[in-house]
Amino acid sequence: MDWANIFILDTTWAFAAEIAVRVTVMFIMIILFLRFTGKRGVRQLSIFELTIILSLGSIAGDPMFTKDLPLIQALLIMSIVICLYRLCTWLMMKYQPFEDLLEGTSLYIVEDGLLVLEKIEGGEMSHDEFFTEMRMQGVEHLGQVRVGLLETTGDFSLLLYPHDQVRYGLPLFPKQYKLVDQINADEYYACMYCGYVDKPLKVDQPCGRCQNKCIGWAKAINNKIIR
Incomplete structure (x- = not known):
């Protein structure tokens, strides 16, 4: 068994440093994103909010280690999702049927x-x-x-x-x-x-x-x- 291929493969010091930068940037973006969604706990999240939170895994995860995926694309996606979240929140406050559609009813x-x-x-x-x-x-x-x-x-x-x-x-x-x-x-x-x-x-x-x-x-x- 080639342990070098399992743990290192073609990873270079330069790419390791790049990963550190990518993870740091996406980590900060996740914190900012969650800050925009409020201070409620996971159990208190609605289906709509939980869907957005789960999507962070795909949005933020791949850019952390995928060399061919520039950070600007991930930042653009997260910015759009934040805008859509804010728009949906505003619409839910204005229109009860829209809120029932996204949040469900008690x-x-x-x-x-x-x-x-x-x-x-x-x-x-x-x-x-x-x-x-x-x-x-x-x-x-x-x-x-x-x-x-x-x-x-x-x-x-x-x-x-x-x-x-x-x-x-x-x-x-x-x-x-x-x-x-x-x-x-x-x-x-x-x-x-x-x-x-x-x-x-x-x-x-x-x-x-x-x-x-x-x-x-x-x-x-x-x-x-x-x-």
Whole structure:
């Protein structure tokens, strides 16, 4: 194995110095570009902004080490992208339909302690994703949640019920979110598909809300919010 070809090949000291200059220039351009996009973190970026950030890899990466690619071309491309970003941002501020097109719209995942069926069936968010977001915010069951909103940035916003209005709801933690094999009279159970709370007469009884889409019943709980 020729280690010289693997690590050096035809690299000269002059080209190594050129790479150092190229990397320094593109590094500064990336910092300036990100400065123009604001101070939000990666998780807070919209799809539109994330697309622009990811494009930096191609725009800035190749000129760092490609000898036949002059820096002026990369600088021109990045300048155009910055102008387009500013233009799109201005248009989004002026025209709501344009913003909805690029950024998307917020999705209601929970309303009045129940999962929004249209969002579940449309595949916007799986049960596991939703439950994880809820648990990370200290929510134990759906009966604590008045509104759950999936923002365009991927964050989850919650409006919780006051302590005296917490109702029975579908548990979100694995040990409690499990199919019961026996129904006890006068106890509340929650549909494991949509969160509907009822007093079913048998374990295979269809849900009164999502009907035959019900995947079973879990014992509902009404614990208060502890924060």
